[in-house]
Amino acid sequence: MASLDILCAQMNTLVGDFDGNTERVIDIVQRACSARPEPVVVFPELTLCGYPPEDLLLRPSVGLRVERALTCLLAELPGEAWVLIGYPRREGRALYNVAGVLHDGRIIAEYRKQLLPNYQVFDEKRYFTPGTEPCVVEIGGVRVGVTICEDIWEPEPAAQSADAGAELLLNLNASPYHRGKRGERWALVRERARQSDLPVVYVNQVGGQDELVFDGGSFAVTADGDIAAAAPNFEEGEYWLSFDAGDRRNPFSGLAIAEPLDELEAVWRALVLGVRDYVNKNGFKGVVLGLSGGIDSALTLAVAVDALGAERVEAVMMPFRYTAQMSVEDAAEQSRVLGVRHSVISIEPIYDSFMAALADEFAGTAVDTTEENLQARCRGVLLMSISNKKRYLVLTTGNKSEMAVGYSTLYGDMAGGFDPIKDVPKTLVYQLSRYRNTLGPCIPQRVIDRPPSAELAPDQKDEDSLPPYDVLDRILELYVEEDMSAEAIIATGIEREAVLRVVRLVDINEYKRRQAPVGVRITKRGFGRDRRYPITSGWRIGE
Structure with a gap:
């Protein structure tokens, strides 16, 4: 035959x-x-x-x-x-x-x-x-x-x-x-x-x-x-x-x-391959990212090193008065373990200069998230300047949970060219971090164990502004990936107030996501070409 x-x-x-x-x-x-x-x-x-x-x-x-x-x-x-x-x-x-x-x-x-x-x-x-x-x-x-x-x-x-x-x-x-x-x-x-x-x-x-x-x-x-x-x-x-x-x-x-x-290894390899090909096919010499001492930037650094090698990766710690000492230490330790170039640039004098320039504009107003966002924008300016000078691509470090509800700063931590974990929910960020540590020393255990914080205000914790991440990610999975209505999500047993709040945040933050960098898609429905919603809309929850 x-x-x-x-x-x-x-x-x-x-x-x-x-x-x-x-x-x-x-x-x-x-x-x-x-x-x-x-x-x-x-x-x-x-x-x-x-x-x-x-x-x-x-x-x-x-x-x-x-x-x-x-x-x-x-x-x-x-x-x-x-x-x-x-x-x-x-x-x-x-x-x-x-x-x-x-x-x-x-x-x-x-x-x-x-x-x-x-x-x-x-x-x-x-x-x-x-x-x-x-x-x-x-x-x-x-x-x-x-x-x-x-x-x-x-x-x-x-x-x-x-x-x-x-x-x-x-x-x-x-x-x-x-x-x-x-x-x-x-x-x-x-x-x-x-x-x-x-x-x-x-x-x-x-x-x-x-x-x-x-x-x-x-x-x-x-x-x-x-x-x-x-x-x-x-x-x-x-x-x-x-x-x-x-x-x-x-x-x-x-x-x-x-x-x-297994699922974690497959996701990890997808992230690594996505970063490697984006950087190499677009002709960048390497990448630079802000390493905060938190888990998102720690995971992003690990992906970058596995994708490109330590010699093509630079990590920059940009502390401010609210940055914990353990964040400074953990960022330096991860950079040392992975062998990447590590620099420290304080944003304190930059922030003070901006605030002095804005003094007349801000006169008579109360301190609010504007001052927090300004910290993130100082960091964005520094990273983009390093990028321009060295032909390095800036990797942003926002996860899917943050992108969904707008827990990020335009022209601040969103400034950059590629976001490796853009489609990775926060709960999966933790799982991937633990998985990567099974392959060899990488992310300090303290980074995984500590409560997540943007460190833009004294004693700030993510859960001060958001539901617990296991609840948030479940709501996002049902609303974004499964297209379930708010009432249908509530019917699964999730508390009504949390559902309505999260759904509203997703809807009103479309304008931010349109300005976010592209990133690796690992779910059935990522933000970007997968999900196309109008920015200007009269749509309301429950209609």
Whole structure:
């Protein structure tokens, strides 16, 4: 019976870099041909332009760049290889999300993606026209069906391939990570394989792209719905898989099932990969952040070091009269343990200068949060100045709980270019901090144990202004991620006043979140491209 050697090219692309992505494709295929005769090399969705290309797809030159890349591939790829690769293709006024089958200097066939996702972070109907037809190509005596990403989430495209005589389905993907995503994918593709009676190879891209992180984890499923092989998550690589058309029960061999990551490890690796790719792909020399002695900045520093190495990370402690001595000590100790550059710059004289300049404006007014916010803005000015001078990216340190309710200062602690923990609830911040300490000394235990405080006023504690974080995070999960109403949340047993207060804070702080830096998305619904609410609105709780 016929058999195929399939290479799952779990590739980290750079959006918009047609030339660079094309060069890497050629290199991967050439090495595949050196390893196996007549390999089938499967790349992710929209490999040539990277995913998601967003409004780059509207640029007039996109068609020319695609044609130039394809011309190069057809000329340079070894003729014996079968290459399945994704790219945008314009035909008349329609733009399609295409998977091309390339062999022996020709495009043998093209499949047009049929199901265009338009939810959560996806916006494909803005750009693409859906295809309608299946694509089945004979490769090495095996009839192979081709689909793209979302096509596998509904029964029809796979059923079309089966009806057209496919014996194997290859699915090209650009599927971003969120907590629990691997299990969701596996369950869905297993169901689809059983429904269509087709074995499936699911190839996913890896890498960070702005707030999205793609976790790879390419895998194969038998027609009976059994997971037969799985590549590692969060690791770029090329993974070989053999397919034997004569073995229905288990046609796949050559690739074991990678050990699944537990949830905390998966989140950690997503944060690290997201920071590494954002910094490196945007050409920054390194990063700088304000290290306060609190848990949020401590976790952010740990992520940065794991992503970039200690030599590319600078931590700045900026004490004020309300900064506890233990904060100064703990920040210095963490910097020492991790080996990063650590500097101390007092904001006291800067703050006093600002207050002197504002004396006439503030005359006759009482002290309030304005003075607290001014402290944070002094720190923001210092960090942005270091960033400008050294070409370092400023990492902000706000977590999802704070971003949700506006417990942050515009142009202060929100000033910066990237927020690694923007989508990490405070309760998860603690869990991740403990997890990171299991990998090696990192975050001082005192930082984890002490009550959280912004230290902008004497004896200040976060819970003076907010509900306990376990309560706050549960309300936020139900309201932001599950879209439950305030009354429905109250019905779960959470105290009414707390729910109404938190929901109101979320609603009125949309203006702040619009001005926050992007950050790694790890939940099903992060702030940003996931959740789009108006700033100016007459919407009220209970209506």
